[in-house]
Amino acid sequence: MNQDFDIIHDWITPSTRVLDLGCGDGALLLSLQQKHNILGYGLEVDPQAINQCIARGVNVIEQDLNKGLTNFADGSFDTVVMTQALQAMRLPHLVLDEMLRIGRECIITFPNFGYWRTRAYLNFRGRMPVTKQLAYQWYDTPNIHFFTYADFETLCVERNINILHRQCIAEHFPDTKLKSLWPNLFTQTAVYHLSR
């Protein structure tokens, strides 16, 4: 399922500068390079992922996001992207501020902890959800901040963040039909396009 990639593609202007925070194996940047001819850089700390980026010709910079992004100047990128990593940041709201300082626009994707299956897991099993998207036990998970679609909406209001676009992704029927009615309940992955 690369629905989030397709959505991101639509929001990126060709031939612009893109910074991908926590770029993993560089798959997103590679597809943006190939389809949109962007100048992309990814930040990553995992040695295996870094090597995959190098092997496929994606610019990758070894840098720990939790140690700050002060080396990047204000407005030095057209778009700053972070896919499925905000929940793993030590201080997500400050990372968001930094992203909006460095980029004219930002794109964020995150797993919605308000998704009904996740709620059901906690409700009925009484244990922290282990799902395909959040495939860790509570003690070894890198995901240290669980938040919902609704939480993120509130954060954007509180911090005066402008939501340019939002898209909800759900994999299965009937979630796919219901997500527009009750996004907080039926969205698995939320994708946001933001600016200041």
Added chain:
Amino acid sequence: MLSDSPTDQSIGIVTSQTVNIKQPLKLACGLVLETHNLVYETYGELNSLKSNGILLCHALSGDHHAAGFYAGDSKPGWWDHYVGPGKPIDTDKFFVVSLNNIGSCFGSTGPTSINPDTGKLWGADFPSLRARDWVESQKMLMEHLGIDCWAAVIGGSLGGMQAMRWSLEHPDKLLNAVVIASSMKLTAQNIAFNEIARRAIKSDPDFCDGHYLEQNKAPLRGLALARMIGHVTYLSDELMGQKFGRQLRIGDLIDKSNDPIEFQIESYLNYQGDKFSDSFDANSYILITKMLDYFDLSREYNNDPVAAFAHAQCDFLVMAFSSDWRFAPQRSREITDALMSAGKSVSYIEIESDKGHDAFLLPNDRYEQALGSYLSRVADGLNAPLGDGQ
């Protein structure tokens, strides 16, 4: 220094060649070398497009013997672990050129050569050099070999400075620059260590104002001391602790005796110093440490590294080692940040190592993997005509 595992492939027996470059080389200091000799080695085959050339740039004390073995010699070249068939700098794919640069002392024109104007040894009168002089001389060797564009220019430390200088001086003559454990300019602390080394050499009574060779002398003690200082700065505190700790080589600190005592580290450093002073020339050491001190990538670009790198056209791979305090990772970060601001393609890796600055010469899995992955992509792009690059 390198210990190769038995599975390693070696390029095997190699021989060096010498070329007399007849084209005048105008140096940055204004003086001209009408002709100069370069000693070099090549590994692998140049392809029909002449597009697979890789230039290796050596550092302060390096030479042209980067890989393989000389007949009858059991010690491989200084970068044998990384250069050879199937190795990160793969000689099955690339034509690798490694030279001894001018001003050094392994056969290329330098302080131990004859000054044609006087008929005497150059000695301390050899003109002062800048990294760009090495680049210009390397370009003449490139033309001699019939190569129009390097697939990559690679170097560690001072070698990385040459790779960066190549990207600014001849942007259309290289597709990739690999800059390892390097810096855009030395820090005051770095210059300080170099000056201590030079003072050690000049303080040796056998230095004779740099004209020791004419008097059949050599400032061996001064040069050994200079190298001992350098050597300490190339290692990390952690590694020295692990390798030597407080182990004694001679004597015993527990017994009440007046017998001599020697720590392992003392013996090791003295050995390294003496070995070096037997093989290196003191004037070359002074000359090349000054070259390091003078290097400042962006001096002529209004001291703006972003403006400097705006001239580059190649892609970059920048690497640093965590415990390197002589060319700290922060220096490589500065290179990387400037390259990103200038909109150049760059990847940066900070490799965990306890081996200090010397790490760039030593086996390290992650380093090998990164360099290998990067260059194998470069190799994949070689069959395209020059210019479309990878």
